[in-house]
Amino acid sequence: xxxxxxxxxxxxxxxxxxxxxxxxxxxxxxxxxxxxxxxxxxxxxxxxxxxxxxxxxxxxxxxxxxxxxxxxxxxxxxxxxxxxxxxxxxxxxxxxxxxxxxxxxxxxxxxxxxxxxxxxxxxxxxxxxxxxxxxxxxxxxxxxxxxxxxxxxxxxxxxxxxxxxxxxxxxxxxxxxxxxxxxxxxxxxxxxxxxxxxxxxxxxxxxxxxxxxxxxxxxxxxxxxxxxx
Ligand SMILES: Cc1cc2nc3c(=O)[nH]c(=O)nc-3n(C[C@H](O)[C@H](O)[C@H](O)COP(=O)(O)OP(=O)(O)OC[C@H]3O[C@@H](n4cnc5c(N)ncnc54)[C@H](O)[C@@H]3O)c2cc1C
Numbered sequence: 001x002x003x004x005x006x007x008x009x010x011x012x013x014x015x016x017x018x019x020x021x022x023x024x025x026x027x028x029x030x031x032x033x034x035x036x037x038x039x040x041x042x043x044x045x046x047x048x049x050x051x052x053x054x055x056x057x058x059x060x061x062x063x064x065x066x067x068x069x070x071x072x073x074x075x076x077x078x079x080x081x082x083x084x085x086x087x088x089x090x091x092x093x094x095x096x097x098x099x100x101x102x103x104x105x106x107x108x109x110x111x112x113x114x115x116x117x118x119x120x121x122x123x124x125x126x127x128x129x130x131x132x133x134x135x136x137x138x139x140x141x142x143x144x145x146x147x148x149x150x151x152x153x154x155x156x157x158x159x160x161x162x163x164x165x166x167x168x169x170x171x172x173x174x175x176x177x178x179x180x181x182x183x184x185x186x187x188x189x190x191x192x193x194x195x196x197x198x199x200x201x202x203x204x205x206x207x208x209x210x211x212x213x214x215x216x217x218x219x220x221x222x223x224x225x226x227x228x229x
Contacts, residue, residue, distance in 0.1 A: 001177070002067040003184035005192065012060035012159065012193045013041045020048045020056040042195045057160035060193065064185055065154050070102040072147035073177040076169075082161040087153040091139040094132055099125040100150040102177065121146060159196050162189060170226065171202035172216035187229045201226030 009015050017036050018029070021044075025032060048056060069077075078085055107117050124144055131141040157165060162185070168174060169182035190197045203210035204219035205226045216222065 001069050001181060001184070003181060003188065004065045005185075005188040006063045006065045006154065008062045008192055009060045012062075013045065013195050015059050016056050016159070016196065017041050017044055019059045020044070020053065023053075023056075045195050054160050057163065057196065058158040060159040060196065061156055062159065062162060062189055062192075063154060063156040064188070065152075066181060067152045068100065068102075068150050069153070069181060070147060070177060071145075071149045071151050073175070073181065074151045074153050075147075076175065076178045077153065077155065077181075080157070080161065080165050082164075083155055083157040085153060085155050088151055090142040090145065090149075091137075094138045095125070095128060095142065095145060095149060099128075101146060101148040102150060103148065104176070121148060159189075159193065163197070163200055166197075166200040167203055170200070170205075171211065172222065173211055173214055183229065186226070190229060201229075 014036060017039070018032050021027075021032050021036060022029065027035060074087060078087070101121055103114065103117060108114050124146055128141050128144055131144070132138055166182055166186050169178050170186065171179070174182070186197060186200045189200065199206045202222060205223050209215045209219050
């Protein structure tokens with residue numbers, strides 16, 4: 001898996017601070033743009049977001065390019081509706097020369113099933129190749145492809161939506177591949193907006209675990225891990 005932060009709102013934290021200040025100030029936008037230069041973003045944003053004024057976070061957007069995740073993970077990702085996506089098409093891009101797939105560790109470390117998994121996937125790709133060569137359209141041949149098939153996707157989310165995504169998908173309850181992807185994304189987002197994403201991650205990073213009986217049972221370690229990303 002390769003996750004890159006392709007682009008983002010320039011000065012995301014300043015943009016969010018200007019938006020929040022504007023709500024409570026008689027100043028013009030130009031004046032606010034100047035005024036915010038001297039203030040502590042951390043203190044102000046902490047206060048505003050703590051009050052539940054989360055809509056200001058929607059002014060900062062982040063675009064990630066993700067290569068080499070399985071279709072089973074991209075399917076989970078696109079369930080997050082407050083986002084924009086562009087995904088490599090299985091209609092226009094044939095999988096015959098690019099038959100990469102993900103093998104989960106639980107399978108790869110089991111020699112018997114790893115062998116059978118590999119062989120079944122190889123058979124699937126061979127049949128796929130034969131069908132497309134025989135003129136069956138890729139949009140139909142793809143019906144045989146496994147959830148393990150690799151895909152590429154570009155996703156844009158605003159900071160509010162990303163924080164929600166990180167809460168759900170950073171949690172130990174989330175499936176391992178989307179969780180690994182979310183963790184990479186948090187690290188990249190923190191590099192450009194450390195205040196906004198300071199507490200990004202599952203609910204336990206900010207307080208009590210929200211998972212009830214499904215808790216992983218070690219919120220302390222999880223909290224440490226996310227704070228240090
Ligand atoms: C551990 C885990 C297990 C899961 N298991 C399953 C499963 O078994 N089956 C399954 O189908 N899905 C499953 N999901 C997916 C889950 O149900 C959500 O579809 C997905 O996480 C997207 O979350 P969301 O709707 O909050 O996000 P978004 O779509 O990004 O929406 C963000 C927020 O906007 C608001 N919103 C968006 N659209 C609407 C709307 N139409 N009406 C009202 N409010 C809206 C909601 O407050 C929502 O939380 C699972 C997710 C996780 C994390």
